[in-house]
Amino acid sequence: MKFPRKYLPSMSVLCAFEAAARHQSFTGAALELSLTQSAVSRQIRALEELLGTDLFVRERQTVRLNKAGEAYAREIREALKRVSAATLGFRANPQGGTLNIAILPTFGTRWLAPRLPAFMAANPGITINLATRPEQFDFATEPVDAAIHFGLPVWPGAELDFLMSEQVVPACSRALREQFDFQAPADLLKAPLLHLESRPDAWERWFHAMGVQAQGVNGMLVDQFALASQAAMSGLGVALLPRFLIEAELARGDLVLAIDAQVESAEKYYLAWRPSQASYPPLQAFRAWLAAAARQP
Incomplete structure (x- = not known):
């Protein structure tokens, strides 16, 4: 894509504008950038002349962004973040490539991270950067190449690769199971139930799959x-958890199954990725490796 140079302000001008917008002060920007206040003022004025409109409201000795300036500042800040991330990634691995991946916190720490050394060993020229993102985001405004997604196969502006499904099981402490002596799925209605904010109807769906009538199941709400x-x-209650994420706790006995009855979640795990990066070799290598890793038992 060719960019008309007349619409490309210099990096120094954009940095001066971003700093002035953040500080709401030309003086603050000047101190940060080791420039004079008048130099920052000239750079801002040059940018406004290029854009054909004012970006700041100037009142006596103070300045503040106007509506147009606020919108432009958001765009420029994201653009500078992307330039910075690209430069940092290249410096970290000039002979290979860098992948910025957004992960779900528990999936990332318990499933993906233990497997990444195998990918790194097979692809020594690729640097992986991880950042947690529990919700969907706009790939156009985030310096992220790919993301782990749990839900339905829908992510506007992204392509999706199916990874795996999950089985959820009711898990609790051994003491709680002995206290309530669970014998059948309906017995869990007598115990305190733990609910995840991201899956508010999970218990209702589990009871429905078990053939148990359960409306408005209440209990403690947690966010992770x-x-x-x-x-x-x-021992605070019974949690409905993906079995593959709690295998270690089950093996140690820290958690036990309240009832050995698992249900497959309607939602699945996917790798979402930026379509413009489809031919990027590091992403191609990661997609192929991740698909193979997800197929392993």
């Missing part, structure tokens, strides 16, 4: 799998 599993281990 790690907290749900820890609360379950502490």
